[in-house]
Amino acid sequence: MLIWLSSWFVIVPLLLCAKGYNGLTLPFRIIFVHLITAFAIERISHVMMSQGVNNMPLLHFYTITEFLFISTYLKLQIENKSVWKTITVIQVLFVSFSIFNSLFIQPIYKFNSYARSLEALILIMLILYSFASEIRNVSSKNSNSNGITWINSGLIIYFTSNLFLFALNNYYDPTNKNVYEIFWTVHAALCISMYSLISIGIWKAIKH
């Protein structure tokens, strides 16, 4: 039930973005595009699963798009332009590693735990950096938590908590359905909490 709900929950922030698109700044618009991609891939993977087709290649592709969208969204929050260059280099290196991983280390029909874990680690670092940068630039005008803070909170909670799930995914016995259910139910709960926090962030941005 929770897994099913999480696959549809992305619609909430997606509709909010669509409703207030004109009032959204560039970082929020990037999140909007990311949500569209996430929703589309989620739907396609469900169709593939129902047809009995392995949908893991989609996850390999999604890992790259998710990383690019979220890291670009985080990059836009940082004022220091020299950090931008570093992030761009990290993006290029990560995409190269992911492709290499999919081709030579973890084939596209297996879970890409290395790329997923590395993605989560890099994004956690970037979110922490963005938090620190926000603290440096805090002003009385944005004393109330703004939309960006909510979205960043959702992302850091999701990626940090899922680190073990991503890292350990290839180590459990796939025939054990109970463990499988628990793993992905926890993931679904974290997904819902992330999309809820993203929705609050977008709602605050639209209201602002």
Next chain:
Amino acid sequence: MESNQTLNVFYAFVIGTLALLTLAISVVVIFSIYRKRLAEQQLSLEKKESEHRLELLKNNIEATEAERRRIARDLHDEIGSQLTAIRMMMTNIRNTNDISGEVDRTAEASKKMLDETLQSVRSISHNLLPPGLEKFGFFNTLEDFCNHLMNTGQISIELQIEGEILFMPKETELALYRVIQELFSNAIRHGKATEIRLKFEFSTSQLLMFYHDNGSGTDMKYINDKKGLGLRNMEGRIAAINGQIEFHSIENQGFESKINIPLANE
């Protein structure tokens, strides 16, 4: 064997996920609290700075008014009385016998010039220090000022007061009077206005003043982007008495201003 490994992975997953989830939530909560505290400190600092700026502004206005009073007094008491004495001497010159009448004519012309100078000195002195503000009150002085301007035949002024007139502190009266002087001066000098409407609305806790003229007005972009000294002075004077002033204008369609001044109930 396989079952043991699955169990280990499962425990690692549960413990690890819970630990990281707690860590992530703690980071978010600590960040939010710290950020909020910083913003509050910033707000308090900005408030203090704003209060300090307002205090400086008030002191500046007080110093300007004191200087104006001193110049007005000097003009009236010294220059004015000296000019009156010269005028009397001129009258005496006219009374001496003068066959050609040349001295008489020169004296008459000089007396006329002196009269004009005396009038100018009085007018400057009155502008510097509104003479009736303390003696006769704000609205009588304002009415006097309006009549004086209307007597020039160049402008008509409609003055309207709604509600019961409430007590206004001296600094409020003076600030309001100065702002009205500036608005009128702008309307006549720059806007070439021929009609001015001035409306005062008293309520229990505030005074609202609406100003409108039919002059050439100005571009709102100019008002918003690069305010002239006059507009900035008006803003400063109203801010110093904790009031708010707004300007609105459309080119060739006149100029409007709205002033809101909180009044203490006495």
